[in-house]
Amino acid sequence: MCGRYAASRRPEDLAGIFEIEKWDVEETLAPDYNVAPTKEVYAVLDRPVKDADSPRPVRQLRKLKWGLVPSWAKTPEGGARMINARAETVHEKPSYRNAFASRRCIIPADGYYEWVTGTAERDLEVEGKKKRPRKQPYFVTPADGSVFAMAGLYEFWRDRTLPDEHPLAWWATCSVITTEAETTPLAVAPDAGPRALADIHPRMPLMLTPDHWDSWLDPAGTDPDVLRDLLAPPPTGLMRAFPVSTAVSNVRNNGPELLKELEGPEEGTLF
Numbered sequence: 001m002c003g004r005y006a007a008s009r010r011p012e013d014l015a016g017i018f019e020i021e022k023w024d025v026e027e028t029l030a031p032d033y034n035v036a037p038t039k040e041v042y043a044v045l046d047r048p049v050k051d052a053d054s055p056r057p058v059r060q061l062r063k064l065k066w067g068l069v070p071s072w073a074k075t076p077e078g079g080a081r082m083i084n085a086r087a088e089t090v091h092e093k094p095s096y097r098n099a100f101a102s103r104r105c106i107i108p109a110d111g112y113y114e115w116v117t118g119t120a121e122r123d124l125e126v127e128g129k130k131k132r133p134r135k136q137p138y139f140v141t142p143a144d145g146s147v148f149a150m151a152g153l154y155e156f157w158r159d160r161t162l163p164d165e166h167p168l169a170w171w172a173t174c175s176v177i178t179t180e181a182e183t184t185p186l187a188v189a190p191d192a193g194p195r196a197l198a199d200i201h202p203r204m205p206l207m208l209t210p211d212h213w214d215s216w217l218d219p220a221g222t223d224p225d226v227l228r229d230l231l232a233p234p235p236t237g238l239m240r241a242f243p244v245s246t247a248v249s250n251v252r253n254n255g256p257e258l259l260k261e262l263e264g265p266e267e268g269t270l271f
Contacts, residue, residue, distance in 0.1 A: 001084050002150065002176045002205040004248070005112040006033045006139070006259060007042065009147065014061055014108055017147055018044045018213070023061035033258045035109075036251045037083045041066045043154060043174050045105040046217040057219055062154075064105075068175035069157040070095045076157055076171055085153060087179040087206055087231040091224055096175065099153035100227065102219050106208060107152040107176055110259070111141025113248055114201045116194065136193075136265040137248050138200050142207075143187035143240040151177040151206040151216060151231070179206045179233050188240035192264050200241060207234050 008031035011023055035041060043064045046057040068082040085096045115135035142148055157171040181197040181204040194200045208216055208230075215221060216230050242261040247253045 001203045005035045006110040020061045021059045027063040034254045043105040064172045064174040069173045084178045085175045103154050105152045105154045107150040109148040111148050138241045139244045140241045149208045177206045178203045184236040187237050
């Protein structure tokens with residue numbers, strides 16, 4: 001799954017990486033090292049610009065709320081639960097299939113966090129001692145330092161309780177697509193701990209390599225078979241993972257220190 005990630009790149013950097021044609025400086029977000037559900041995040045998408053002379057899609061950097069609200073939803077309350085869509089079923093699930101057909105985006109990140117329950121805590125739980133497991137967080141990121149381009153979907157939801165001119169009349173929301181975690185060795189693995197992403201968690205965000213970006217973002221691409229081919233996992237051996245401070249487990253903590261690599265798991269959270 002993807003329940004927390006880091007996104008510190010500036011809009012101008014993302015503009016160069018993704019060949020952005022349009023972004024609103026008034027929508028600039030501060031670097032966020034602990035992105036959690038319901039927060040506003042950057043997304044890259046191809047979409048015609050409202051009131052423009054040409055109807056052609058324009059590559060944009062937009063600010064969306066993480067937690068997809070389907071256009072047909074009566075209320076936005078379920079958005080916080082819809083932060084992830086499974087690659088295996090995204091084409092058929094009612095909440096995601098319309099967005100999958102025509103509203104696909106890329107959610108740029110530095111990498112994502114995932115938690116592993118320490119062996120000692122798991123043993124206590126098995127013994128029935130009911131100690132709450134203390135989980136060790138790991139940060140997963142491209143080994144070459146490139147952007148982690150997560151496949152995503154976006155939607156627009158209209159709040160019918162508000163007039164058209166109200167700034168909150170429309171919600172723009174998104175979801176991250178996940179796939180099965182790699183079982184092959186990491187490009188760089190910690191000395192003590194998981195050797196593959198599947199050792200950390202059975203799911204992972206679907207990372208799109210640059211050769212898939214244009215096809216994924218193209219709103220004219222509606223053939224479900226072609227789109228499903230784009231959901232194939234990226235080549236193996238691109239990622240590294242390392243333990244970070246359990247401070248990231250508290251969403252109120254936010255800063256570059258959360259990405260500091262630890263020499264090993266924190267005490268009490270041994271893998």
